[in-house]
Amino acid sequence: MDFSLSSDEQELADLCRVFAQREIATRAPTAWHEGRCDTGLLREMGSMGLLGMLVPPEWGGIGMTTVGFVAAMEQIGLADQSCAAAWQAHATIGSLPLLMFGSDTQRDRWLRPLAEGTALGAFGLTEPDAGSDARGIRTRAEPRDGGWLINGRKTFISNAGTDMSFGVTLLARTGDGEEARPRYGTFVVERDAPGFTMGPKMAGIGWRGLDTRELYFDDVWVSDDHLVGDPAMGLGQFLGTLEVGRISIAALSLSLTQAVLDLALDHAGSRVQFGRPIAQHQAIAFKLADIATELEAARWLTYRAAYLRDAGRPFMKEAAMAKLQASRVAVRAASEAVQIHGGSGYMLDSDVARFYCDAKVLEIGEGTNEIQHMVIARALGC
Known part of the structure; x- marks a missing residue:
């Protein structure tokens, strides 16, 4: 192919x-x-x-x-x-x-x-008690006066609090259906909506240049035209969107792996120990060979998932596989790259340390890797 x-x-x-x-x-x-x-x-x-x-x-x-x-x-x-x-x-x-x-x-x-490019978009799903369990969200939207009254809290939401953010598109419960199964809707809340506030920028070990915050909705009223799609199908809508997000996290993982591989190759070629560059020592050379091989395999998984989407074919399983494998490779590669750099790689002012800090979230964002295992297993009929 x-x-x-x-x-x-x-x-x-x-x-x-x-x-x-x-x-x-x-x-x-x-x-x-x-x-x-x-x-x-x-x-x-x-x-x-x-x-x-x-x-x-x-x-x-x-x-x-x-x-x-x-x-x-x-x-x-x-x-x-x-x-x-x-x-x-x-x-x-x-x-x-x-x-x-x-x-x-x-x-x-x-x-x-x-x-x-004049505004920045954000989506609010995760809550303090609901992340991987998306159906467990508690934020509610109730019909009221020709619109919806939204109450709840979101956390770890990226892009909602910058000076170019337009607000947030969020998922909220809209009611309980048959057999007490909840329904969900997707709503747009603009940043100047009364009752919509947010906490300070959160500080993670990585992605420090990404604006991530908690969002609060206290009797936020939005008109009916702020409802996106079916008021009972918001969760399905979001999960469909998330499949593309998983491809993007896989691509982000590829870029991190390539970045730390480049840094490690450069350092190993110039760092001399025992009379020769450490790249000439088998212990280091094999680490670099493993990173390069795993990167290429993850790259093919990711591009295949992207190809399937472009072809209009099902790609949910392939997107989950790409995200799972590429993020695991990125975390391992970042760790090995720091090891190759030794003490200099442990210092936070180094580029390789910055990428090392950024790596871990790739196994968490857009669905944890544990969720990816579940998606793949179900697709296999387990």
């Missing part, structure tokens, strides 16, 4: 590579160490059309293929994971619910600014 990039996909990857190395690689590490989201970079990416990657031109995007998106993600994430994480969250779960399930009016009102 040939996963060679088309001319448009290659042109996009080249554009992202040049921008990432010229702008992101030189500026984003400072934002990472300062713990702030560099929205200036995101705005520049928006002006290049990158924030509307998966959105058709009729709604302000560039209508790129999923394969092209993965190729672009590899270049952006190679420079900085926080910037790439903000971008992928915006381009997938932050934008696709509106594209896939919104009305034309909603797409024109909220999706177009997201695709054109």
Whole structure:
């Protein structure tokens, strides 16, 4: 099977590579160490059309293929994971619910600014008592006065609190159906809605340049036109969107693995111990060979999942496999790269330490790896 990039996909990857190395690689590490989201970079990416990657031109995007998106993600994430994480969250779960399930009016009102890069998108699912168990969310939306009254709390929500955030698209319970099975709806809450507040930026061990916060909804009223899609099918809508998000996390994992491999190769070629570069010692050379081999295998899994989506074929299992394997490879590769660097790699001012800190969340975000095992097992008929 040939996963060679088309001319448009290659042109996009080249554009992202040049921008990432010229702008992101030189500026984003400072934002990472300062713990702030560099929205200036995101705005520049928006002006290049990158924030509307998966959105058709009729709604302000560039209508790129999923394969092209993965190729672009590899270049952006190679420079900085926080910037790439903000971008992928915006381009997938932050934008696709509106594209896939919104009305034309909603797409024109909220999706177009997201695709054109003048606003940043976020999706609110996770709560203090509900993460992997998405059906356990407690945030509720009740019909009230020609609209919906929303009450609840979300946590670990990315992109909602920056100076270019438009608000958040969230999942809430809309009632209980037959046999007490809850129903869920998807709603848009704009950032200036009365009763919508958020906590301070949260501090994780990695993705320090990504804006992540807790969100609070206290009697937030939204009109009926803020409901996206079917008021009883919001969970299914979100899970459908999440499949694309898993491909993007797999792509982000590829970029991190490539980044730490490049750093480790460079260090091993210049670091001399026992009279020769450590790359010439079998113990180090075999570590590098393993990283390169596992990266290539994960890359094929990821591009196949993207190819299947572009072909209009089922890709849920393949997306879960790609996310599971690519994130595991990234965590192992980052650890080995730090080991190869030795003491210098343990210092937080090193690039390899920054990528090491960023790696772990790849096994957690967009569905933990334990959830990916469940998705794959069910697809196998277990």
